[in-house]
Amino acid sequence: MHPILSKSTYLYGLQCIKRLYLYKKHYHLANPIDETNQAVFQTGTDVGELAQSLFPNGVNAQGDEPYHSEKTAKQTAALLANHDVIYEAAFIYNDVICAVDILVRKNNTYYAFEVKSTTKLKPQHIEDAALQYYVLSNAGIDLADFSIVVLNNEYVRQGNLNLDALFNPISVLKFLDDKQVFIAENISRLKKVVWLKSIPEVEMGGHCNSPYECSFTQYCLSQSPQELVEEIELDNAINVNKEAWVEFSDELQYPLHFFDFESISYALPEFDNSRPYQQIVFQYSLHIQKKAKSNFIHKAFLGDGVKDPRLALIKQMIKDLGKKGSIVVWNISFEKTVISKLAIDFPEYADELLALNERMVDLMNPFRPNRKIVLSEAFQGSFSLKAVLPIVAPELSYANLNIQEGGTASFKYGQLKEMNELEKTQVRQDLLDYCHLDTLAMLKVWEKINELV
Ligand code: SF4
Known part of the structure; x- marks a missing residue:
């Protein structure tokens, strides 16, 4: 069956159910993507691709597909038969599709690595890893460890990039177990949001910028009741x-x-x-x-x-x-x-x-x-x-x-x-x-x- 949630949409839903709904049902209402946003995405992609070289000779399960889909999940399952290092390894469980940046098999146990283009581990990275751990474990992948790979801001480049020194993998496995029960609850709550017949009402607030800037701010602002602002003549005197x-x-x-x-x-x-x-x-x-x-x-x-x-x-x-x-x-x-x-x-x-x-x-x-x-x-x-x-x-x-x-x-x-x-x-x-x-x-x-x- 076609997955209902992805890792991104699950995280959008945790931030704001309206964001999740708009993304799934009214994507055309998203803010236009400007050059600066694009540069941020590109940085993420460049860092992710470079980190793959930490585990060379892997195969990419996503191939030329623009998004992770059932096809990527099938491709991952097929590749697992003969390959020990898979990039963008996708799995589906409970209608949720997740792709882990790098999946490594050693002695029949698996190690997952999710790459972030930040220099610090952030709370949202744990939510992200917890969902992936849930999907991968339930899809039959026995994970011995799960690491978030961040950039080491103390690394000083001299000559070619030294990837082992540039990247800093941080094991987050110890945080993930406790979160599993909430994940199942969140998934069922968020699926109900996707099935709603109309846009849920959520007022704008601090959550619109945290942990990420929402991509529907312009739409929501246009829908907010405009307070009557009286034109106040400001005194220019200095x-x-x-x-x-x-x-x-x-x-x-x-x-x-x-x-x-x-x-x-x-x-x-x-x-x-x-x-x-x-x-x-x-x-x-x-x-x-x-x-x-x-x-x-x-x-x-x-x-x-x-x-x-x-x-x-x-x-x-x-x-x-x-x-x-x-x-x-x-x-x-x-x-x-x-x-x-x-x-x-x-x-x-x-x-x-x-x-x-x-x-x-x-x-x-x-x-x-x-x-x-x-x-x-x-x-x-x-x-x-x-x-x-x-x-x-x-x-x-x-x-x-x-x-x-x-x-x-x-x-x-x-x-x-x-x-x-x-x-x-x-x-x-x-x-x-x-x-x-x-x-x-x-x-x-x-x-x-x-x-x-
Ligand atoms: S702008 Fe704020 S209220 Fe609107 S969808 Fe985004 S997070 Fe939700």
């Missing part, structure tokens, strides 16, 4: 506590260096001397102003999207930032952490790098509401540059840029190596424009508040 601002600005020393990094994190360390998910800086923008109200000069660095950008970036950054004058950033902890990390990974530059951290000043601080230095009702409690800029320097705007926030910048940078020359030229320009505006915005905000004072 109130500056002059004394406190002067005290803050006295800390800054010319030449001022308005500075901002962009970074990318690769699940699988792309370069030597890097770890899974490490933030790799690939770009910066720098506006330098030698004295108050003087003209400024702009400098920038952007990696090529292929080679490790860090060493070239370090060398140019040290030169561009010189030896004196404040380095003005927005949200100091990110820039300081990145520089400290670079100092560890490139110890020959550690002294010069750490000296940059000593000169750093956070322009965001005076905008924190609790500091009461620069306040405006129109900031709406936020102190991000994107919230402050339209009020303080409305002549500058991100709205016309092709890249408008950091997440898109890293995604686009990650895509550069796949692009043709024309696309590459455009995206490089978009990246330069975006980062340029970040530091120009800081400079303008600084000047505007000084003018007010």
